[in-house]
Amino acid sequence: MDNSVDDGKSQIGKAVHLFFVGLFLAGLLVVFGYTALSQGVHLSVDGEEKYIKTYARTVGEFLDQEGIAVAQDDTVNPSMDTRLYNGCAVTVDRAKPLILHDYGKKKTIMIALPSVVGVLAKEEIALREGDGIDTNLYGLSEGEVPYMKIVREYTELIIEQEEIPFSTDLVVDPDLPSGERVVSQEGQPGIKENKIKIYYKNDKEIARELLCSEIIKPPLNKTVVHGSTGGDPSRGDMVHGVGEEIIMEATAYTHTGNPTATGAMPKVGTVAVDPNVIPLGTKLYIEGYGRGTAGDVGGHIKGDKVDLFFETKEKAIKWGRRKIKVTILAE
Numbered sequence: 421m422d423n424s425v426d427d428g429k430s431q432i433g434k435a436v437h438l439f440f441v442g443l444f445l446a447g448l449l450v451v452f453g454y455t456a457l458s459q460g461v462h463l464s465v466d467g468e469e470k471y472i473k474t475y476a477r478t479v480g481e482f483l484d485q486e487g488i489a490v491a492q493d494d495t496v497n498p499s500m501d502t503r504l505y506n507g508c509a510v511t512v513d514r515a516k517p518l519i520l521h522d523y524g525k526k527k528t529i530m531i532a533l534p535s536v537v538g539v540l541a542k543e544e545i546a547l548r549e550g551d552g553i554d555t556n557l558y559g560l561s562e563g564e565v566p567y568m569k570i571v572r573e574y575t576e577l578i579i580e581q582e583e584i585p586f587s588t589d590l591v592v593d594p595d596l597p598s599g600e601r602v603v604s605q606e607g608q609p610g611i612k613e614n615k616i617k618i619y620y621k622n623d624k625e626i627a628r629e630l631l632c633s634e635i636i637k638p639p640l641n642k643t644v645v646h647g648s649t650g651g652d653p654s655r656g657d658m659v660h661g662v663g664e665e666i667i668m669e670a671t672a673y674t675h676t677g678n679p680t681a682t683g684a685m686p687k688v689g690t691v692a693v694d695p696n697v698i699p700l701g702t703k704l705y706i707e708g709y710g711r712g713t714a715g716d717v718g719g720h721i722k723g724d725k726v727d728l729f730f731e732t733k734e735k736a737i738k739w740g741r742r743k744i745k746v747t748i749l750a751e
Contacts, residue, residue: 462509478503479510491515493530521569524622539568550574576618577631584610585681585695585717586639593645600646607642610635614678630677668724668746670706672739674732680716692716692727703749708742711749 458473461482476482480500483490490496493515504510515530522545531542536553539545552571560566586607596602612635619627673692680686682700691704691712698704702714709728718727726746730736 459504459506459508461504462507463512464509465512466514474504476504482510483512488512491530493532495532517565519565519567521567523570523572524624534566534568536568545570548572548574572620572622574620576620578616578618580614580616581636582612582614584612584635584637584639585700586610586641589641589643591643591645596646602645603642604645605640605643608640610639611637616677628677630679633679633683635683664748666724666746666748667743668726669741670709670739670744670746671725671727671741672730672736673718673727674730674736682715684715686716686729688729688731689713690715690729692718692721692729694722694725697723698726698748705747705749707745709739709744 458475461472461474463470463472463482463486465488472482472486474482474485476485478500479496479498479502482504483496483500490500490512491514495511495513495515497511498508513532515532516534517528518531518534518539520527520529520539520543522543529539529543531539534557536555536557540547547570550573552573554569554571555567556564557566557568586609591604593602612633614633615631617629617631618625619629675686680690680692689710689712691706691714693700693702693714693716695714695717698714700714700717704712704714704726706712706726706728712728716727716729721727728739730739
């Protein structure tokens with residue numbers, strides 16, 4: 421009987437032992453199985469790399485578990501809903517400020533890994549023929565803020581009408597008393613059309629080029645009939661006489677790309693005048709400038725004012741505005 425009791429105790433001990441052994445093995449199986457389910461992820465945030473074990477299923481879950489917030493303009497590769505796998509790589513690039521210039525206006529945008537193509541796509545900017553890009557994206561110094569300038573350059577063709585001033589013809593009538601004058605025909609200005617090419621940069625006009633001109637209405641000269649005075653009738657209907665010295669205000673101008681009122685291109689010696697004071701074609705001597713010819717007009721040239729042509733802008737600026745003596749020459 422004692423042997424039977426001992427055998428029973430032995431059986432119970434073996435059962436207990438096997439139970440705990442099984443429990444231990446089951447625990448190891450759970451631990452190793454759970455460990456086997458984790459994924460090894462290579463994480464890079466703005467170039468800083470880490471290797472992290474995670475049980476997250478997707479990129480989004482992984483970043484949430486790691487406490488990595490993603491802003492609207494940040495980039496994540498692969499996308500947030502991509503499923504992770506062991507050994508995969510996840511890259512996060514933070515958006516940084518970039519100064520963008522377009523149409524002469526400046527604004528700051530946020531963009532990750534900026535490139536010319538990326539900025540154009542993000543801002544939905546369309547380039548036109550002739551546009552250019554100025555940027556420091558590909559040579560940034562440490563601490564330097566990136567910028568990108570869209571240089572807009574284009575041309576436009578326009579047609580402008582310009583008034584052609586009339587001249588005054590002086591005709592001697594021996595039947596009129598000496599010194600008497602009669603206007604036999606009033607003058608009328610003509611009209612010419614100028615085809616002009618305008619150059620723009622960032623929507624600002626930077627230059628004009630005259631392509632061609634066409635007179636669509638020639639001027640009608642004023643005719644003044646006068647009695648014989650013994651003077652020089654070829655000078656026209658002048659307020660000032662030949663040989664007279666006049667104190668006038670003189671300004672200066674240079675090339676504009678446009679011809680003068682007489683149709684010729686201006687040159688040194690061309691003088692813009694008020695034709696009601698000094699008729700076009702009159703020979704002049706200008707103090708400090710030399711000989712010139714009344715060959716142009718100007719909207720601001722009224723009364724005793726003249727505008728002198730200079731070959732360069734620097735010389736015109738140097739002349740400025742001054743009072744000078746102008747002498748009416750016979751030839």
